[in-house]
Amino acid sequence: MKCPFCGNLETQVVETRISEDADFIRRRRQCGACDKRFTTYERPDVNFPTIVKKDGRRIEFDRSKLRGSMNLALRKRPVSTEQVDSAIERIEEKLLNLGLREVQSQRIGELVMRELKKLDKVAYVRFASVYRNFEDIDEFKTLVDQVRG
Ligand SMILES: [Zn+2]
Structure with missing residues (x-):
């Protein structure tokens, strides 16, 4: 299994876990060269659903894009890479468990x-404010009050 960070072919399995409904196996691997960890999913036909954008365009699920938007929201926040990794894994697992061929980007x-x-209330508000594209400031304020409460 090739390391996605440095391309090294020598990687070790550090953890193996079967998903809740036993649909696929998740393996946590560590690269022998750069020591970074990454996750692989194994199932004969394991595929992430195609993402359907608001305008109807269909795109492939892309982990690096997901990470990019989460990192943007988490910028300068006290959240570790490991925590972000785990969050991404949970999201991916949920997507796989849907068992759907297509999902709305929403x-x-x-x-x-x-x-x-x-993970972090500030990052949540940042992401939500962009994502929900607030139409008025009251709606935004309600959300901020909600997370403060
Ligand atoms: Zn590596």
């Missing part, structure tokens, strides 16, 4: 918000 947005809410 659904992923909601999964991300749920994880950010647990």
Whole structure:
């Protein structure tokens, strides 16, 4: 299994876990060269659902994009890379467990918000404010009050 960070071929399995409904196996691997960890999913036909954007365009699920938008929301916040990794894994697992061929991008947005809410309230508000595209300031204020409470 090739390391996605440095391309090294020598990686070790550090943890193996079967998903709740036993649909696929998740393996946590560690690269022998750069020591970074990454996750792989194994199932004969394991595929992330295609993402359907608001305008109807269909795109492939892209973990690095997901990470990018989460990192943007978490910028300068006290949240570790490991915590972000775990959050991404939970999101991916939920997506796989849906067992659908297509999902609305909105659904992923909601999964991300749920994880950010647990990780960091500021990041949650940042993400939600962009994601929900607030039409008026009252709506935004309500959300901020909600997370403060
Ligand atoms: Zn590596």
